[in-house]
Amino acid sequence: MNLDLYHVFYVTALENNFSKAATKLYITQPSVSHAIKQLEEKLGVQLFIRTSKGVAITNEGETLFEYIHKVFGLIDTAEQKISELKNLESGHVTIGGSDSTCKHYLLPYIQTFQNEFPNIQIRLQHGSTPQILDKLNNGRIDLGIVHLPINDSQIQLTEFLSISSTFVVGEKYKELANKNISLEEMLNYPIISFSETSSSRSFLNQLFLKQGLSLNPEIEVGSVELLIECAKIGMGIAFVTKELVSKELSKGELFEVYLNEKIEKRNIGLVTRKNISLSVAADKFYKHLLD
Structure with a gap:
């Protein structure tokens, strides 16, 4: 023809x-x-x-x-x-991340982006880091925000921000906040952590393994909100991202437990599929995050 x-x-x-x-x-x-x-x-x-x-x-x-x-x-x-x-007068962007990552780190960027480009639809999909990588490789999301490190040859990675980790307790174990303790001493108390498949739990496991210690948390949860509530009512020592409990620490609802050693910062990264171009809308949002 x-x-x-x-x-x-x-x-x-x-x-x-x-x-x-x-x-x-x-x-x-x-x-x-x-x-x-x-x-x-x-x-x-x-x-x-x-x-x-x-x-x-x-x-x-x-x-x-x-x-x-x-x-x-x-x-x-x-x-x-x-x-x-x-011209960004229409389109959509699908982003994947954990519930806490989306709530505490992503939503402020989404708000400012939609103020500038109100006709671009933002879609969110939640999941753990392994689930987000799977969704990305299967083309179900445009980009993801995940905890590092990751090892996937199909992924293009850009470091996004650094976060601090700490241990916190409620009123019941408040005396632990008045002294520096070791990881070995901490095993004498119930420990609250995310599930075994989470990147936060992997980081925590490695923290104990470096001291030759084995960790078996008494309580495993699936969300940061539940983790915080468990610590507040005195169920044990919770391992959390410090930035996510700043309000509770300032109000005296939680108390930070200091180790006698330094906990390394963790990194959060932005991931896209390698060698596959983003749509105009997704590329604009990606650059908005980096700016």
């Missing part, structure tokens, strides 16, 4: 004049005539009849135009939609 011939026919049928069609198409009138003749020979029918005022479309031409105008109408609509996407 020579789409150019059909385009010449389409414009000529709209204008009913070879000369006007040539002007609109930025070609010469003989070029229009030649294109129409080629199409007529290809289809084996006459499409136009010359008149004193220009040309008149034949019945066969009317039948062809009935279908052709739908095609070029869809092309016009598609170009308009692409223009809207390019």
Whole structure:
């Protein structure tokens, strides 16, 4: 199919004049005539009849135009939609992250982005770091925000921010906040942690393993909110991201337990699929996070 011939026919049928069609198409009138003749020979029918005022479309031409105008109408609509996407007048971004990461680190960026680009739809999917990586590799999200380190050759990683980890207790174990204790001493108390599959738990396990200690938390939870509440009511010592309990610490609802050794900071990264370009909207949001 020579789409150019059909385009010449389409414009000529709209204008009913070879000369006007040539002007609109930025070609010469003989070029229009030649294109129409080629199409007529290809289809084996006459499409136009010359008149004193220009040309008149034949019945066969009317039948062809009935279908052709739908095609070029869809092309016009598609170009308009692409223009809207390019100019961020429409589109969507799907982001994956844990509940706490989305709530405490991502939502402020989403709010400022939507203030600037209100027509871009932001979609959130939650999950652990392994689940987010799986969703990313399967194309279910555009980008993810995960705890590091990760090891995946299909992933493009950019470090996003650093967070501090600490141990906290409620009123019941408040006396632990008045002294520095070791990890070995901490094992004498119930420990509250995320589940075994979480990156936070992996980090905690490694912290104890470096001291030759084995960790078996008495309580495992699935959300930072539940972790905080368990610590507040005195169920044990909770391992948390310090930035997420700043309010509770300042209000005296939780108390920080200091180790006699330093806990290294943890990193959060942005992940995208390697060698696969982001959409215009997703790329704009990605850059908004980094800015």
